[in-house]
Amino acid sequence: MVPLPARRALLAAALGPAGCRRVPRHRAPAAAAARPSSGAGGEAEEPGGATAMLRHLLLKLRATGPVTVAEYMREALTNPGQGYYTRRGGIGESGDFVTSPEISQVFGELIGIWYISEWIATGKPEAFQLVELGPGRGTLTDDILRVFNQLASLLSKCDVSIHLVEVSPKLSEIQALMLTGGKVQSDPEDKSAYMKGVSKTGIPIFWYRDIQDVPPGYSFYLAHEFFDALPIHKFQRTEKGWREVLVDIDPEVPDQLRFVLSPSSTPATENFIQPEEMRDHVEVCPEAGVIIQRLAGRIEKDGGAALVADYGHDGTKTDTFRGFRNHKLHDVLRAPGTADLTADVDFSYLRKMTQGRAATLGPIKQREFLKNMGIDLRLQVLLQNSCDGATHEQLLHSYDMLMNPKKMGDSFNFFALLPHHRLVHPDKKHKPESKSPLPPVAGFGELLLK
Numbered sequence: 001m002v003p004l005p006a007r008r009a010l011l012a013a014a015l016g017p018a019g020c021r022r023v024p025r026h027r028a029p030a031a032a033a034a035r036p037s038s039g040a041g042g043e044a045e046e047p048g049g050a051t052a053m054l055r056h057l058l059l060k061l062r063a064t065g066p067v068t069v070a071e072y073m074r075e076a077l078t079n080p081g082q083g084y085y086t087r088r089g090g091i092g093e094s095g096d097f098v099t100s101p102e103i104s105q106v107f108g109e110l111i112g113i114w115y116i117s118e119w120i121a122t123g124k125p126e127a128f129q130l131v132e133l134g135p136g137r138g139t140l141t142d143d144i145l146r147v148f149n150q151l152a153s154l155l156s157k158c159d160v161s162i163h164l165v166e167v168s169p170k171l172s173e174i175q176a177l178m179l180t181g182g183k184v185q186s187d188p189e190d191k192s193a194y195m196k197g198v199s200k201t202g203i204p205i206f207w208y209r210d211i212q213d214v215p216p217g218y219s220f221y222l223a224h225e226f227f228d229a230l231p232i233h234k235f236q237r238t239e240k241g242w243r244e245v246l247v248d249i250d251p252e253v254p255d256q257l258r259f260v261l262s263p264s265s266t267p268a269t270e271n272f273i274q275p276e277e278m279r280d281h282v283e284v285c286p287e288a289g290v291i292i293q294r295l296a297g298r299i300e301k302d303g304g305a306a307l308v309a310d311y312g313h314d315g316t317k318t319d320t321f322r323g324f325r326n327h328k329l330h331d332v333l334r335a336p337g338t339a340d341l342t343a344d345v346d347f348s349y350l351r352k353m354t355q356g357r358a359a360t361l362g363p364i365k366q367r368e369f370l371k372n373m374g375i376d377l378r379l380q381v382l383l384q385n386s387c388d389g390a391t392h393e394q395l396l397h398s399y400d401m402l403m404n405p406k407k408m409g410d411s412f413n414f415f416a417l418l419p420h421h422r423l424v425h426p427d428k429k430h431k432p433e434s435k436s437p438l439p440p441v442a443g444f445g446e447l448l449l450k
């Protein structure tokens with residue numbers, strides 16, 4: 001365990017000399033608190049909201065009949081030709097939604113500290129992989145790498161590598177530019193990665209389309225606003241029992257889509273609705289379940305930890321499916337491919353899908369997690385050293401965006417997967433007094449890194 005003063009020292013060392021080391025990020029509009037443009041690279045919408053994606057879907061629906069919401073969402077977001085993330089991926093002020101790492105560098109810095117703290121708590125293994133799912137513009141990994149660089153002496157004997165799981169060619173290009181300055185090799189010899197490069201600080205970076213392609217080994221996983229982008233199935237309770245919500249062509253209005261209910265139960269209804277379900281409307285994301293199963297299995301086998309941060313609930317919410325375009329709510333069925341589609345993450349489902357292979361912590365609110373990680377101390381230091389009034393104001397504004405319960409503070413949650421032995425000594429049952437207590441997990445406990 002790193003004692004408290006040492007933890008404070010770790011925080012100070014990792015965050016580097018107090019000061020404005022970096023140009024502050026843009027000022028996010030208050031309305032962007034969750035995923036609230038017709039940014040560059042977007043497809044022009046024709047009168048009536050028709051897009052190439054809509055035409056593709058209309059052809060498909062005419063040929064096959066209604067599709068599940070999951071199928072619709074998958075097409076709209078990640079279709080290799082016209083998907084939203086494939087072509088547009090509008091993260092940031094000039095795009096459609098803004099995320100915490102884009103708001104403040106402090107966010108990624110504190111997450112970097114979380115991984116270092118776990119690495120120390122598990123005896124400083126000689127190598128680790130940082131695996132980020134859905135890295136967006138690469139900003140979060142960039143901030144984490146800066147922390148690793150600040151702690152170069154601590155990490156000098158550790159073999160660190162970065163592994164990014166990204167389906168969007170457009171976003172992987174932006175990530176490569178951010179992290180390597182654009183010096184990457186496509187289709188490298190080791191077939192599993194589709195691209196590789198070296199970070200500005202000399203750390204190897206690999207890109208994959210699927211978590212299954214990432215090599216095994218002690219790994220720290222990170223999924224920030226990733227699970228909410230995965231396709232959901234939607235179900236509605238009716239007098240005749242549960243029915244799946246489907247997407248179909250509206251017979252009344254040309255080129256328009258509408259929701260319909262399946263005439264009878266679908267295989268998904270049978271599989272995903274629990275007999276004891278009390279809600280009338282339920283969303284399930286099986287793809288998230290499969291990925292969590294894989295992460296839990298990998299952590300059980302090779303060690304490490306996963307940190308998931310997203311907006312979500314613990315199995316209580318009903319209809320959360322929504323679209324964002326140009327920082328405004330957008331009809332999910334209109335102009336597919338030109339707007340981000342998202343649904344709250346059901347953390348109770350993620351917990352269930354670990355199938356006991358990993359221990360879980362959380363979800364806890366973003367403002368509690370960041371407070372436990374020392375955000376107030378970091379803010380004070382940055383404020384004391386801020387170069388000018390505008391920077392000062394920007395620091396306070398971004399802190400408010402991340403921490404205010406009415407903005408991102410309460411709606412975003414942190415959730416972690418850890419090996420069971422990280423929380424309970426394997427022989428605790430037999431010899432409860434024989435071991436020193438395990439170090440608490442930073443961020444989830446109040447007393448850490450303050």
Ligand code: SAH
Pocket residue numbers: 078085089091099100101102133134135136137140165166167168171209223224225226229230
């Ligand atoms: N983590 C970033 C970006 C969030 S947006 C941030 O917080 O700023 C969602 C990210 O997940 C994008 O990078 C998108 O291209 C990626 N993504 C969406 N579906 C994916 C899938 N099935 N597999 C891998 N990446 C996916």
